[in-house]
Amino acid sequence: APAAVPHVALLPSSGMGHLTPFLRLAAALASHGCVITFITPTPVVSAAEARHVEAFISSSPLFRRLEFPLLPFDVSSVVSDDPFFLQFERISRSARHLGPVLSSVSPPLSALILDVTLTSSILPIAAEISLPAYILFTSSAGMLSLCLSYPEIAASGGVTIKIPGVAEDLAPSSLPQPLRDPRNLFTGQFIENGRAMARADGIIINTWEALEPATLAALQGSKAVSGFPLVIPVGPLLAASDIHTAADDLVIPWLDAQPASSVVFVSFGSRTALSAEQLRELAAGLESSGCRFLWVLKTKKVDREDQEGEKAVDELLGEGFLQRVEWKGKVVSGWVDQRAVLDHPSVGGFVSHCGWNSVTEAALGGMRVLAWPRHGDQRINAMVVEKSGLGKWPSLWTWEGDDEIVRREEIAGRVAELMASPAAAAAAAKVKEEAVRAATAGGSSQRQLEDLVSRFTC
Numbered sequence: 001a002p003a004a005v006p007h008v009a010l011l012p013s014s015g016m017g018h019l020t021p022f023l024r025l026a027a028a029l030a031s032h033g034c035v036i037t038f039i040t041p042t043p044v045v046s047a048a049e050a051r052h053v054e055a056f057i058s059s060s061p062l063f064r065r066l067e068f069p070l071l072p073f074d075v076s077s078v079v080s081d082d083p084f085f086l087q088f089e090r091i092s093r094s095a096r097h098l099g100p101v102l103s104s105v106s107p108p109l110s111a112l113i114l115d116v117t118l119t120s121s122i123l124p125i126a127a128e129i130s131l132p133a134y135i136l137f138t139s140s141a142g143m144l145s146l147c148l149s150y151p152e153i154a155a156s157g158g159v160t161i162k163i164p165g166v167a168e169d170l171a172p173s174s175l176p177q178p179l180r181d182p183r184n185l186f187t188g189q190f191i192e193n194g195r196a197m198a199r200a201d202g203i204i205i206n207t208w209e210a211l212e213p214a215t216l217a218a219l220q221g222s223k224a225v226s227g228f229p230l231v232i233p234v235g236p237l238l239a240a241s242d243i244h245t246a247a248d249d250l251v252i253p254w255l256d257a258q259p260a261s262s263v264v265f266v267s268f269g270s271r272t273a274l275s276a277e278q279l280r281e282l283a284a285g286l287e288s289s290g291c292r293f294l295w296v297l298k299t300k301k302v303d304r305e306d307q308e309g310e311k312a313v314d315e316l317l318g319e320g321f322l323q324r325v326e327w328k329g330k331v332v333s334g335w336v337d338q339r340a341v342l343d344h345p346s347v348g349g350f351v352s353h354c355g356w357n358s359v360t361e362a363a364l365g366g367m368r369v370l371a372w373p374r375h376g377d378q379r380i381n382a383m384v385v386e387k388s389g390l391g392k393w394p395s396l397w398t399w400e401g402d403d404e405i406v407r408r409e410e411i412a413g414r415v416a417e418l419m420a421s422p423a424a425a426a427a428a429a430k431v432k433e434e435a436v437r438a439a440t441a442g443g444s445s446q447r448q449l450e451d452l453v454s455r456f457t458c
C-alpha cells in the first residue's frame, strides 16, 4: 500500500551545479510534507559539495543521509579530463550496488529522483525493484529539448540542428563543445541519457512557464520527441540552507557600504577557470568600465586546488591592480554565498557564465545579466537569458575551444552599458515578478510541485 507520508530518495551526481538544485528540490518537497533520504555518492569531488550536504542534513530532522560508496574506477579507460564527468561515470559504473541500498531503506521509498547524468545507468536499477523514478534535469528547458532531440540529431550526422521550442536551425558551433567529438565521454553519456529519459515517470526541471514558455509548450505538448514523459517545471527552486564563509565576511560588509544598484557582480561559476590572459583583460575591462564590481575569481576547476589570498590574485591580475581598484572593486577567490550577493540591494548587474542555477538566482534577484557562456549548456542558457529579457548576450564572446580573447575595451563598454540601462533593469525586474509569482502559493510551479507529491502517494 502507498505510504501516507511520501518518502523520497534523491540521488545527485557531481558538481555544485548539480548538487544545488537537488538540495533545493529536497527542501521544497519537505515543505510539501515529504520525508527525504539524500543519497551521497562518496567520495565527493569538491569540498564545496561536502560542506553543503553536511549543512543541509543538519538543518532538519526530516532529512536523512544515505552514503553510497563508489567502486574504484580506472580513469585511463575513458576519454575525459573533467573530474566531474569522470565522477558521473564512476557513479554509473557502481549502479548495480544501489539496488540493495534502496531496497533496504525504511520506511520503504515512494520514489527516487535521480540526476539526469545518471539516467541510463540508474533507471533500470529502479525498474528492477519497481520503484517509481523521476529525473531532475539540472539545466534549462532549452537544454532538455536539445538532450531529448540529440540522439536523432547525431544519427542524422548533425547537419540540421532543430531544437523544438528553441531553434529551427542552430549552428553546430552552438552545441556544447564535447558534442563535436563523438568519442568524448560526455557525448556518449549525453546520447544514452537522452534516449533513456523516455522511460522515466517524469522529468522535473528548475524552470517556470513564464521564463521558457515556447520550449515548455513544445516539450509538454509532446512535440519534441514522441513518447517522452511528463515534464514538470517546479522552478525557481528557492535556497535550501545558507552557508556562511570567511569570504562572506569580507563581501557583505563591503556591499553594505556601496550605493544602491551600483555594483556589478562577476562570476563564472564553481568550475570554470579563464585563461590567464583573459583574466587580465577582464580585470582591465572592469577597471576602466568605471563601475563598482565584485568578482569571484576561480583559478582551478576543483576548489581544493584553488589558490587563496591576495598574493595569488596579485600574481594573476598584475601587481598593483588590487590597490588601484580598492575604492571601487573587490576580488575574492573563495566561496561566497552568491544568492545572498544577488539579493543584495547594492548589486545591480551580473556578468555570468550562465550556469543554470546562476540564471535562476539572477531571475529571482531581478538582476540584469551580461551573459558570457563558457562551457556545456551555458550557450543554450544564454539564449534563454536573452529571449526572456533577463539580459544581453554579446554572442561573439568566446567560449571553450575558442582561442580568441575578449578585449578590455569591449568588456568595459558592455559592462558600462549594462549598468547604465534603465530598460535592462526594468526588463529584469519583470522577470523577477514572474519568477516570484511562479514560486508563490497558487503559482504555476507550486501547483506542479503539489501534483508531483500527490503522485508519490497514489
Ligand code: BUP
Residues within 6 Å of the ligand: 015, 016, 017, 018, 020, 267, 268, 269, 270, 271, 272, 296, 334, 335, 336, 337, 338, 339, 354, 355, 356, 357, 358, 359, 361
Ligand atoms: Br563559484 C560560486 N558561491 O562562490 P551554476 C557558486 N555558488 O554560491 P556551475 C555560490 O553555486 P555546472 C560561489 O550560486 C550556484 O547556485 C551559485 O551553479 C553557487 O554553475 C552554484 O550556476 C553554481 O549552475 O555549474 O557551477 O558552473 O557547470 O556544474 O552546471
